[in-house]
Amino acid sequence: MIADANVGRVLRDRYHLRQLLGQGSMGRVYGADDEALGGIPVAIKFLSQALLNERMRERFEREAKTCAQLGQRSIHIVRVTDYGVDDEGIPFYVMEYLxxxxxxxxxxxxxxxxxxxxxxxxxxxxxxxxxxxxxxxxxxxxxxxxxxxxxxxxxxxxxxxxxxxxxxxxxxxxxxxxxxxxxxxxxxxxxxxxxxxxxxxxxxxxxxxxxxxxxxxxxxxxxxxxxxxxxxxxxxxxxxxxxxxxxxxxxxxxxxxxxxxxxxxxxxxxxxxxxxxxxxxxxxxxxxxxxxxxxxTGLQVAQRIKASLSRLPVTAGPKNLSLVGGDEIHRLATWPSQMPIAEIVFPKPLQTSQGLMPMLWVMLPRIEILKRVTCSRYNQFLFLEMPHPMLLWLTVLYNRGYDPRWLPCYLDLRSTPGRQMATLLGATGHYRILFFAQEEPQRCASVQNVTIAPAQCQLLNDWAMVGQSSRLPPNPTLSKDLLKQELEKIKPQILRKLEALYSSGSTAFHF
Incomplete structure (x- = not known):
């Protein structure tokens, strides 16, 4: 068997070619690691040397540009991220590894x-x-x-x-x-x-x-x-x-x-x-x-959530989370006048000196906030496209000896505010929980920072795109109810993972 000369090459001091994935009439596709982005896997397509004429070069470049534009608009088209020509004059383009x-x-x-x-x-x-x-x-x-x-x-x-x-x-x-x-x-x-x-x-x-x-x-x-x-x-x-x-x-x-x-x-x-x-x-x-x-209706909701809990690696967050801008947030955050003084959780961005930031606003009795001054924080995002694009944004506060505090909220991704929040979460990679005490609602009692897994950040951007392009008849209540039902079914699984992680000493984590 003749060895492939491309395997092992480092293309443009960035892409380390690992293996041949396949070949067709127009060229070959290789699996590679993008060293500039920490070795994430990508796929690279080269134009066949037998087709190195001006007409085929133009067609190959057009294919790359077409996929680059379309892949940004739809998650149902392969995404192209880079285009170039190697040292031997052979055009190539880089796409997501599927x-x-x-x-x-x-x-x-x-x-x-x-x-x-x-x-x-x-x-x-x-x-x-x-x-x-x-x-x-x-x-x-x-x-x-x-x-x-x-x-x-x-x-x-x-x-x-x-x-x-x-x-x-x-x-x-x-x-x-x-x-x-x-x-x-x-x-x-x-x-x-x-x-x-x-x-x-x-x-x-x-x-x-x-x-x-x-x-x-x-x-x-x-x-x-x-x-x-x-x-x-x-x-x-x-x-x-x-x-x-x-x-x-x-x-x-x-x-x-x-x-x-x-x-x-x-x-x-x-x-x-x-x-x-x-x-x-x-x-x-x-x-x-x-x-x-x-x-x-509701196809694969339970399977998705089960897969999310069982297959994604558990990642521990930093043990001493930096509250950058915490004083500023305390000063800027005031309980919205249109919201009731009651136990409630809702999403709302906050304009800060660092720009618009995603926030989860929570009102609880003062004693409940004090119990959770230090606690383990779990977050997960679950998406349902049909019958209506709806995102469950779940945060759980956990201390051994106290009941877990579930903080679910739902983002309608057909609405502009819902898409804006999903995009903000994906772009920033974290959010703040703003705690307000029912006994003293005029000022923010506590701020906690929660990180979001990088894989979830990318999905949040993709889901916002799906919500924007959705043409299904609006039916947000049904999607929300389906997500609520599945959340109740998997709460025991989440609690088992929280208990295990609490024992390991982690203070913030996601799946």
């Missing part, structure tokens, strides 16, 4: 249950919707057509707080639709998933991706393709896509119980003429909404 399985492998294992199918296809649609809405090119918004939507370009990973996170990969043959763009005039894509107009080399729009999405949805539901060909050649697939009528889902697998509205949606995506298909991914999402409400 651990998981591609959808093609998952389809071979078994067809998913309906709630899981809806959960996955919703995320794929959100990523496609973002691409079709476009990116900035020379000051103009230009839509992106992926042109190669297929299961092997979809990655399903397990996220400790989101559950299954689905991302679209490989924008290598994507097309930027510019007002004065040239026609494609050649076929690019994968034969089995290509739309009839794509087979003809015509100029494409979002409806071509919708056809490919229809093929993939059919395959996800049944494990089979909607069209059959005699030979896997361009001519064979051209004939099938243009003239063969797709098999109904119910015919392929009579034992498969698929709601008629879903079967009709899949078949409409497979229409030969673009005008007969759904005209946008937003239309598909609208059709899926009642199915999500019926079959997918």
């Amino acid at each position: 651990r998981g399985q591609n959808l093609s492998d998952l389809i071979l294992q078994q067809s998913p249950e309906l709630p899981r199918f809806l959960y996955r296809i919703k995320q794929i649609c959100l990523g496609l919707q973002c691409a079709h809405r476009g990116i900035q090119v020379e000051g103009k918004i230009c839509p992106i057509v992926h042109r190669d939507i297929k299961p092997s370009n979809i990655l399903v990973s397990q996220n400790e707080s989101l559950g299954e996170l689905v991302k679209i990969l490989d924008f290598g043959v994507a097309k930027v639709l510019q007002p004065e763009g040239h026609h494609t005039n050649c076929f690019m894509g994968t034969l089995a998933y290509a739309s009839p107009e794509q087979m003809e080399g015509r100029e494409l729009d979002a409806r071509s991706d919708i056809y490919s999405l229809g093929v993939m949805m059919f395959q996800m539901l049944t494990g089979k393709m909607p069209l059959n060909v005699e030979t896997h050649s361009f001519g064979g697939w051209y004939k099938a896509h243009h003239f063969q009528k797709p098999q109904p889902v119910s015919t392929v697998n009579p034992n498969l119980r698929v709601p008629k509205i879903l079967e009709n949606l899949v078949m409409s995506c497979l229409e030969k003429s673009p005008t007969d298909r759904p005209q946008s991914v937003s239309e598909i999402l609208g059709t899926l909404e009642p199915l999500e409400e019926r079959f997918g």
Whole structure:
């Protein structure tokens, strides 16, 4: 076996290449460590040396720039963070390192249950919707057509707080639709998933991706393709896509119980003429909404929380937390006149000399505050996207010998204040708890600082983005109730961890 010369290289005095992850027609992808950021894993894609011509260089650079913009707007598109050329003149770009399985492998294992199918296809649609809405090119918004939507370009990973996170990969043959763009005039894509107009080399729009999405949805539901060909050649697939009528889902697998509205949606995506298909991914999402409400409500909430408690490493915070600006906070923080004088907890940022800071405002009897002058502090953030993007921000104060004090609050991430607070928490990496005594509410009695795990900071930013892009009908009460129910179920697990950490002497920690 010939050793890969790239393995072991340090690229630009920063990226240490560790292993070859895969290769395709356009190049190779390596796993690497970003030494400038403490050795965090990244993936690096190099353009194939066989394609080192000006046209392919431009396409490769365009792919990087496209993913960089789209990845900032949607967590369902792979995120690109850097672009460059190595010492040998080979272009590369750096992207997030994703651990998981591609959808093609998952389809071979078994067809998913309906709630899981809806959960996955919703995320794929959100990523496609973002691409079709476009990116900035020379000051103009230009839509992106992926042109190669297929299961092997979809990655399903397990996220400790989101559950299954689905991302679209490989924008290598994507097309930027510019007002004065040239026609494609050649076929690019994968034969089995290509739309009839794509087979003809015509100029494409979002409806071509919708056809490919229809093929993939059919395959996800049944494990089979909607069209059959005699030979896997361009001519064979051209004939099938243009003239063969797709098999109904119910015919392929009579034992498969698929709601008629879903079967009709899949078949409409497979229409030969673009005008007969759904005209946008937003239309598909609208059709899926009642199915999500019926079959997918609360899907994976318990699994996410369980995974969060069991898999994330426990990290002890500093034992002597610095209250930077504590005196200033005592001076600035006054109990809001519109809030009741009662046991209550709520989030509200505070403007300080250091800028806007995230704060958790708590009112308790004075004796309860005194019990917790020194205590262990636990925090966790749990997110539910459906049926309404809602974030549970949980803080627990723990002293052995006293009942734990649970301080949950909920951020509606479809609202501007909720997103602002989530973004502030992610940006600062900590927050203050402001304690007010019911007996003397005029002034802040105590301030405690709580750190947030770096992984949670990144998720907070991602969740704020999800909340901003959500188009589901508002239903915050249901999501809040679901999170409350799951919190009650896992409180015993949290208490066991708190007891163990208290015994170890930690004063602040998170999972």
